[in-house]
Amino acid sequence: xxxGVLALQGAFSEHLDVLAKLNIETRKVKKPEHLExxxxxxxPGGESTTLGRLMTKYELFDPIKDLVQRGRLALFGTCAGMxxxxxxxxxxxxxxxxxxxxxxxxxxxxxxxDSFEADLExxxxxxxxxxxxxxxxxYIEMVGPGVEVxxxxxxxxxxxxxxxxxxxxxxxxxxxDYRVHxxxxxxxxGK
Amino acid sequence: MTVEKATWRNKVGLAxxxxxxxxxxxxxxxxxxxxxxxxxVAVMALERVPADIRAAxxxxxxxxxxVIEEIQKAVSIPVMAKARIGHFVEAQVLEALGVDYIDESxxxxxxxxDFHIDKHAFKVPFVCGARNLGEAxxxxxxxxxxxxxxxxxxxxxxVEAVRHLRRVNSDIRRVLSAPEEELMTIxxxxxxxxxxxxxxxxxxxLPVVNFAAGGIATPADAALMMQLGADGVFVGSGIFKSxxxxxxxxxxxxxxxxxxxxxxxxxxxxxxxxxMPGIAAGSLRDDERLQNRGW
Numbered sequence: 001x002x003x004g005v006l007a008l009q010g011a012f013s014e015h016l017d018v019l020a021k022l023n024i025e026t027r028k029v030k031k032p033e034h035l036e037x038x039x040x041x042x043x044p045g046g047e048s049t050t051l052g053r054l055m056t057k058y059e060l061f062d063p064i065k066d067l068v069q070r071g072r073l074a075l076f077g078t079c080a081g082m083x084x085x086x087x088x089x090x091x092x093x094x095x096x097x098x099x100x101x102x103x104x105x106x107x108x109x110x111x112x113x114d115s116f117e118a119d120l121e122x123x124x125x126x127x128x129x130x131x132x133x134x135x136x137x138x139y140i141e142m143v144g145p146g147v148e149v150x151x152x153x154x155x156x157x158x159x160x161x162x163x164x165x166x167x168x169x170x171x172x173x174x175x176x177d178y179r180v181h182x183x184x185x186x187x188x189x190g191k
Numbered sequence: 192m193t194v195e196k197a198t199w200r201n202k203v204g205l206a207x208x209x210x211x212x213x214x215x216x217x218x219x220x221x222x223x224x225x226x227x228x229x230x231x232v233a234v235m236a237l238e239r240v241p242a243d244i245r246a247a248x249x250x251x252x253x254x255x256x257x258v259i260e261e262i263q264k265a266v267s268i269p270v271m272a273k274a275r276i277g278h279f280v281e282a283q284v285l286e287a288l289g290v291d292y293i294d295e296s297x298x299x300x301x302x303x304x305d306f307h308i309d310k311h312a313f314k315v316p317f318v319c320g321a322r323n324l325g326e327a328x329x330x331x332x333x334x335x336x337x338x339x340x341x342x343x344x345x346x347x348x349x350v351e352a353v354r355h356l357r358r359v360n361s362d363i364r365r366v367l368s369a370p371e372e373e374l375m376t377i378x379x380x381x382x383x384x385x386x387x388x389x390x391x392x393x394x395x396x397l398p399v400v401n402f403a404a405g406g407i408a409t410p411a412d413a414a415l416m417m418q419l420g421a422d423g424v425f426v427g428s429g430i431f432k433s434x435x436x437x438x439x440x441x442x443x444x445x446x447x448x449x450x451x452x453x454x455x456x457x458x459x460x461x462x463x464x465x466x467m468p469g470i471a472a473g474s475l476r477d478d479e480r481l482q483n484r485g486w
Contacts, residue, residue, distance in 0.1 A: 008448045009232065030400040030449065045208045047268050054448050068304040104266060112291035113314045115201040118194045136202045174204050
């Protein structure tokens with residue numbers, strides 16, 4: 001199984017490092033031809049406006065959307081990646097995939113000085129709480145049918161999934177707890 | 192549920208999210224919008240771009256809070272702002288304004304010729320300039336969560352940016368290849384905290400994100416710094432002092448993302464108008480070199 005990481009901008013090398021620790025074969029994705037044969041794709045944290053512009057310019061939106069909707073590609077979006085995956089971004093009309101029926105609020109917790117870490121209970125993963133790093137993070141404001149909420153913080157969903165799409169407001173790639181990546185690889189990309 | 196705000200991971204983490212991106216100097220809300228539209232990952236709010244600071248002379252200070260607030264309102268990407276070296280009250284003001292990153296910058300006139308700001312005392316993260324590994328690790332020791340190699344701001348001449356990044360890289364190679372017993376002496380020679388020299392050895396790189404700055408004026412300049420190992424680039428005067436800022440900004444963003452693809456760099460460099468006029472960094476007198484500020 002090969003998992004791709006969108007490598008146009010953002011914390012992609014951190015995701016590649018985690019996947020390498022899990023002994024998963026990886027590929028950097030910068031152009032549509034890099035999508036071929038991938039079981040899953042991670043869209044990392046970064047700036048969603050920058051990612052959106054570069055993904056538009058290099059014609060990545062349509063092929064990714066098509067592969068995910070046909071069930072051929074699993075997708076995991078963290079932070080900006082969650083914004084890119086969402087069907088709606090509250091207050092902004094920015095390019096996105098719309099492969100998971102959620103409305104996302106950008107910078108929902110405030111500015112950088114309000115960035116934080118918190119323990120998250122994630123029953124789907126089990127075991128001790130996940131130490132979640134939130135950086136100028138978005139949260140999920142509304143969840144459509146077919147979307148399962150996996151974790152909440154302060155009354156708002158911060159992790160959710162469908163059959164083929166996983167999203168998280170926080171950054172599992174910044175810690176040494178690899179359970180969220182394992183969950184994506186085994187329970188979503190591996191299905 | 193134990194919630195902790197503004198942790199070290201939060202501070203370093205924001206810089207990690209900016210990697211592979213371009214941070215652009217802006218002086219107005221209108222320029223900030225252009226930068227965001229062009230794909231900047233963040234903007235640096237300041238009163239004058241470095242080329243104008245050079246031309247104007249006099250004392251360069253933190254930007255007017257009104258301008259910073261207008262820029263914050265205009266864009267959704269992170270807003271950084273510069274404080275003078277050692278001017279911890281300018282930093283307090285910037286933190287009160289809620290900027291996302293503070294640049295304790297040699298581009299402004301230093302307020303203290305002996306000491307930098309105690310950056311651990313702040314919730315907002317700091318980026319600082321460095322010309323070599325020792326300087327980078329001193330700043331990290333003081334609490335900087337991101338480094339930028341200084342280059343020579345406001346010149347449009349990339350030579351100093353190259354020099355400083357190569358120097359940091361070669362200093363890191365020295366730390367990695369030295370036997371354990373030599374590390375203390377290396378720390379002493381570099382003027383770097385011993386624990387951070389050890390941290391570099393363990394990580395195999397600088398323990399925080401490092402962007403290149405100071406003289407980047409073209410898409411090829413940006414890609415050059417990326418190929419030399421920078422995590423991203425700051426472009427100061429290079430955009431808004433050029434003939435066609437929007438096109439140049441977009442081209443530099445693309446060249447930074449596709450830094451290892453000469454076909455892309457060739458395509459985006461085509462017909463984007465005159466670059467900023469520029470000053471050969473080698474023609475500057477020692478007292479005109481901003482990079483010498485910082486201790």
